[in-house]
Amino acid sequence: MGVQTEVVSATEKRSTLIARLHEVQEREGYLPAVEIAAIAKEMGMSAAQVMGVATFYNHFRLRPPGKHSIKVCDGTACHVKGSNKLLDRIEAELNIQPGESTEDGMFTLHVVACLGACSMAPAMVIDDDVHGRVSPRQLKRILNSYRRRQ
Amino acid sequence: MAVTNTAALAANGQIKSRKLVNITVDGHEYQVGADQTLLEGLREAGIKVPTLCNWQGLHPAGACRVCVVELEGARTLVASCTQPIVDGMVVRTQTPRVRLARKINLELQLANHPEDCFYCQRNNNCELQTLAAEYGVERRYRGKRKQALNDVTSYALMRDPEKCILCQRCVTTCADVQAVACITPLKRGFDTTIGVAFGEGIGDSECVNCGQCTKVCPTGALVERDDLAKVYTALADPTKYVVAQIAPAVRVSLAQEFGMSPGADFTGKLVAGLKLVGFTKVFDTNYAADLTIMEEAAELVGRVKNNGPFPLVTSCCPAWIKFAEQYYPDHLENLSSCKSPQMMMGAVLHSEYAKKTEATRDGTFVVSMMPCTAKKWEMNKVSEGDVDVVLTTRELVRMLKREQINLAELEPVSFDPVFGASTWAPAIFGVSGGVAEAAIRTAYQMVTGEELPVPDFTPVRGLEGVKTTVVDVNGVQLRSAVISGLQNVRDFFAQGGWEDYHFIEVMACPGGCINGGGQPYSEHWPLRRLMESLYGIDKNMSWRRSHENPEIVDLYEQYLGAPNSEKAHHLLHRSYVDRSMDYLPQ
Incomplete structure (x- = not known):
């Protein structure tokens, strides 16, 4: 009987795993390894099993986000207007892939489907500022202006 | 019908x-x-x-x-x-529809699989390769291929993620059979990979090195670390005195690899085969198992006298020991301080044996033939030079086949004696319950001066996950439990009541070492026949109790004095560390 109750409560606990991950990410901005280990202990799971869930969903981040978030639009209009080239430039400039953050913790790069700024294609949004018709040559200047902002 | x-x-x-x-x-x-x-x-x-x-x-x-x-x-x-x-x-x-679907599914698997069978440990022994041939696959699909580095972080296991077909057998085995769950599917879709929570690979995880995952892997994605090259180097080195020791489970696990009926006793043939490979001496790890029993039984008797701490839990199995150090750090005092038999054997060979032969301490090179991948970890992390290389049963078979030695054709040869005359020791340690049976026989004799009246100790025999028995030793009701399979271990300790036992034998692999993670590949591994074969060997022995082994009696008389003496402690015992924090992020 005692064992039975334990099994039920363990299953119940596990059903709240995703909610717990949300909670931590909201508080910390990402899922720190120590928190993953702590949640695993709390849920009666292995850390690997929690990591499996955390890496399955795009929503969860395992590294702290950069200070500034760059969203490069790859919607139809931007795509036609060469968003790939823009993205390549950003990747080379910052040495990161989409979904990653720079080592200095300054930028996080995302690719999004459509920003609704098709008239300004190719477009990108840094934090809350929309940058339109970004030529690769302008890119360095724009990024530097955010670096200076700190 | x-x-x-x-x-x-x-x-x-x-x-x-x-x-x-x-x-x-x-x-x-x-x-x-x-x-x-x-x-x-x-x-x-x-x-x-x-x-x-x-x-x-x-x-x-x-x-x-x-x-x-x-x-x-x-x-x-x-x-x-x-x-x-x-x-x-x-x-x-x-039907053609079924056959075509299977063929396509195999072709799609292969489109994302390295085509380097020549260099794969599982060549000619691979489920994917076998089915591909059976279904006549063609190269009709080409696409992006998974690219990943080999995981060489573990002393016991190696992983090649490119060869992984994501079947999940290893994941299920690790979680459900062994209650460790250190590997799991990470990420999603094409990027899915089997991996650990933190760190570079399995060597950085709570993996207890039991190797059960390698036994179920259908391809070469998860295999034992191959240490054959080290053995060949030592054999070619004239300054090395290369000796082998053979674990009990290995000798009954070879027959079917050489076309004979599973479970046949290949002890003598294996000794002969290893001599052909070039080993100077071939010893029986059972000798050290008997030594372990003497030390462990003496420890048990000591605890009975001092009224605890109970239970005394066996320490032969390195996978169980790592499991205990990780998950039961508050109960390490319950673990027997005995080294495992392979380490005891190595310690004796490097010291007392080396002294009386032409070998030197440093020149002696001990190769253990084990059914076990965890012994590789133990050798590297714990043994401090007692043992030089550990080969699993699978590597042993590869070595013999490479040398074109067919064990089935060889005339049996006796083991070399460690001390005194050559003897055949009992082999029951290779199966779950064997250590408990031998330890209780010997502890009973140590306390009462008489032999335990029941010769075949049936309550602890069999392949069940948990077995218990009570023996009356001079009025003390000695309660023992025998557990195999780490999920069974976790359940047993979670249930409560374990404190009421005096002696607990734990083996990580279900059924004991005959089902070890280094044993040959087979979904229908004939466990019961191997078990019966080991008990059969035991029955045919002229003496059947560790304390009656003349070589053991010799060793104590000439070198060690008594079980648990200071010298014995120095040579044959060890300590434990709390590993509960070892694999957590800082």
């Missing part, structure tokens, strides 16, 4: 109250058990259905889609491994 053997047994009442169903397969009728999957039912009926992810006793994953069959009434082909069997099912397993 075709009646299968199982159905016949059920009809004779030999299998009681088993519900049966009737199914039609490829036009023939069969009666098979209800309450199982369609795949299990088909196999019970003797029909061959291929699969790369299903494994007897493991929860089905339904991942590989190679076991598809046509089921009348179903719109699509069904994966028989996840389809519950129902009375009246009409199934077709060999």
Whole structure:
């Protein structure tokens, strides 16, 4: 009987795993390894099993986000207007892939489907500022202006 | 109507109250058990259905889609491994549609699989390779391939993620059978990979190195770390005195690898074979197992006298020891301080044995032939030079075949004696319950001065996960438990009541070392026959108790004094560390 109750409560606990991950990410901005280990202990799971869930969903981040978030639009209009080239430039400039953050913790790069700024294609949004018709040559200047902002 | 053997047994009442169903397969009728999957039912009926992810006793994953069959009434082909069997099912397993689907599924697997079979440990022994040949695959699909580095972080295991077909057998085994769950599917879709929580690889995880995952892997994605090169180097080095020791389970696990009936005792043939390979001396690890029993029984007797701490828990199994150090750090005082038999053997060979032979301490090179991958970890992390290389049964077979030695043809040769005359020691340590049986026999003799009246200690024999027994030792009711399989261990300790036992034997692999993670590949490993073979060897011994082994008596008389003496402690005992924080992020 005692064992039975334990099994039920363990299953119940596990059903709240995703909610717990949300909670931590909201508080910390990402899922720190120590928190993953702590949640695993709390849920009666292995850390690997929690990591499996955390890496399955795009929503969860395992590294702290950069200070500034760059969203490069790859919607139809931007795509036609060469968003790939823009993205390549950003990747080379910052040495990161989409979904990653720079080592200095300054930028996080995302690719999004459509920003609704098709008239300004190719477009990108840094934090809350929309940058339109970004030529690769302008890119360095724009990024530097955010670096200076700190 | 075709009646299968199982159905016949059920009809004779030999299998009681088993519900049966009737199914039609490829036009023939069969009666098979209800309450199982369609795949299990088909196999019970003797029909061959291929699969790369299903494994007897493991929860089905339904991942590989190679076991598809046509089921009348179903719109699509069904994966028989996840389809519950129902009375009246009409199934077709060999239609062109089924064969084509299986072929395509295999071709798609291969489109994302390295084509480097020549360099793979599983070459000629690979489920994917075998099925690819059976289904006549063609190279019709090309696409992006998974690219990943080999995981070489572990002393015991190696992983090649590119060869992984994501069947999940290893994941299920690690979680459900061994209660460790250090590996799991990470990420999603094409990027999915089997990995650990933190760090670079399995060597950085709570992996206890039991190797059960390597036994179920259908490809070369998870294998034992191959240490054969080190052995060849030592054999070629004239300054090395290269000796082998052979664990009990290994000797009964070789016959089928050389075309003989499984479970046959190959002890003498193996000694002969290793001499041909070039080993100077070949010893029996049972000698050290007897030594372990002397030390452990003396420890038990000491604890009975001092009234604790109880229970005394065995320390022969390095996978269990790491498990205990990680998950039960508050109870390390319950672990016997005895080194494992392979380490004791190495310690004696490097010290007292080296002194009396032409070998030197540093020149002695001890190679352990073990059914176990965890012994590799133990050798590297714990043994402090007692042992130089550990080979699993699988590596041993590879070595013999490379040397073109067919054990089946060899005349048996006796083990070399460590001290005194050559003797054949009992071999029951290779099966769950063997250590407990031997320890209780010897502890009983130490306390009462008499032999335990029951010669065959049946309550602790058998392949059940948990076995218990009570023996009256001079009025003390000595309660012992024997547990194998780490999930059983976790359940046993979680249940409570373990404090009431005096002696607990734990082996990490279900059934004991005969089912070790370094044993040959087989989904239907003949555990029971190997067990019977080991007990058979034991029965044929002229003496059957560790304390009667003349070589052991010799060692104590000439060198060590008494069990648990200061010298014995120095040579044969060890300490433990709390590893509960070792694999957590900082």
